Amino acid sequence: MLSAITVSKETIAFRDSPEPILEPGHALVRVHNVTLCGTDLHIWEDDYPTELPLVQGHEFSGIVEALAPGNTRNGNGAVQDISIGDRVAVNPIVYCGGCRPCLTGRYNVCQNVGCLGCYSDGALTELISVPVEKLCPVPDDLPLDIAAMGEPASIAMQAVNRGRPESGETALVLGSGPIGLLATLYLTECGVTVICADTEQHRLDLAVGFGAAETLLVRPGSDFPDEQQAQRLDSMTDGYGPQLVIEATGVPSSLENAIRLVASAGRIVQVGISPRQANVSMKDIPYKELDLMGSRMSLNLIPDGLALLSRHPEQARALMTHRFAFADVQKAYRLMQGRTGKIGKIVVEMPAGSVA
Structure with missing residues (x-):
């Protein structure tokens, strides 16, 4: 599969890599859309406390391609009903579960908090393996490109x-x-x-x-x-x-x-x-x-964010000002770097999304 890797300051390289191995309790998600935010720009500019090289992308949506047996509970402890072919957004937060903030239910400020695409490899790749508990089903009436904004919502x-x-x-x-x-x-x-x-x-x-x-x-x-x-x-x-x-x-x-x-x-x-x-x-x-x-990130509110976007599709669509093909993601960062006032959410259309 092809991945866009930020290898150094303001430099992206496209590289082929093996498809991820399906781990117990994980799902393979075919990425369709990634949206970019200011944090993505800072990482690309190497002005963020993370290490390069890195596959960026923490706001994304896609389709479940494979499921492994294992933990199928979401962040609230409820059983997660996920099937192959489901349209999903993904909660990118990674937390330890054992520190004081986690034990008091504030895992969004875990002392060891991580985030896919920010501190570990994320979604600017064709296929990603994530724990099933991180999957958030997309409402039937919500397009996948808008669903990528479930995280900022x-x-x-x-x-x-x-x-x-x-x-x-x-x-x-x-x-x-x-x-x-x-x-x-x-x-x-x-x-x-x-x-x-x-x-x-x-x-x-x-x-x-x-x-x-x-x-x-x-x-x-x-x-x-x-x-x-x-x-x-x-x-x-x-x-x-x-x-x-x-x-x-x-x-x-x-x-x-x-x-x-x-x-x-x-x-x-x-x-x-x-x-x-x-x-x-x-x-x-x-x-x-x-x-x-x-206030930082969220406490498993992506399902609520998707519902908010679903209730207000016109406003959600108005946020999306620019689109780029996966192959042109470097151009997307260059546009963001200009920091003009008329840039809202930039959507990166992944290969699977462009033919969906």
């Missing part, structure tokens, strides 16, 4: 769940990239009024279709919110500020804004990731008695 839902949203509340989502947009979609389902902020107007225009009741354009180099935006925020929150803020940019100033703008007794969820340092107020957090939480 699960990340957005994890962040929202961490924020404990309540119907009737107002939330501010900082960043209208794919995670921010999917969080907006889910918050709206939860009965929350959502205000979205971003530096790109076209992303904010998209956010309206994901349920945003108000949008705020952040102008680099200018105060945020400006006087008019502050009035709009006040009018929508009775002058108190939003009860919940989802920070989905990873920009330090955005977290600073979240702490400044959130209501007293409010909650902030930091899902955007960055190695940079934020200048966080040591006064606002205790004075407002804020809940400041991080």
Whole structure:
């Protein structure tokens, strides 16, 4: 089979390798679609704490080609009903099961956490062997290319769940990239009024279709919110500020804004990731008695993410801005590297997917 291997910084080599051996409790999945995210770009740029060479790809879908006897329980311990020919997305998280976070049910932050395509070989290959418990059946009405986004949908839902949203509340989502947009979609389902902020107007225009009741354009180099935006925020929150803020940019100033703008007794969820340092107020957090939480990956929420995408196919399709054939995956990374605002989710069509 053919694999795309990131062999060194910004360099991919296509190599033939034997098909994986079917281990007990595993399934062989013929990969149809892989979607790319910012983490993939950082790995390709060799700016990520992992070792190259590596087969990337952690957001993917495909069809079960073979099954071995063994463990058929999913991440919640329920019996997994999987058959050959089933369409599936795959939970890429790898965890030890024995550390304190795992033993308390927080395996997404396992002390030894791994992820297919990030720390071990992933889905930019024709056939992959994964534990059956990692397979997530795709709803019948959901196309496989959209199903590849079950993983980022699960990340957005994890962040929202961490924020404990309540119907009737107002939330501010900082960043209208794919995670921010999917969080907006889910918050709206939860009965929350959502205000979205971003530096790109076209992303904010998209956010309206994901349920945003108000949008705020952040102008680099200018105060945020400006006087008019502050009035709009006040009018929508009775002058108190939003009860919940989802920070989905990873920009330090955005977290600073979240702490400044959130209501007293409010909650902030930091899902955007960055190695940079934020200048966080040591006064606002205790004075407002804020809940400041991080969110990473998800607790087996890919089935929920697939269901969310299935309920909103038009919005899901709107996230997908570019497609590349497997042979052109290097071009996909070059496009991402340009970091233009009009790139959403990039779909890599694997050989099996291109003829499906």
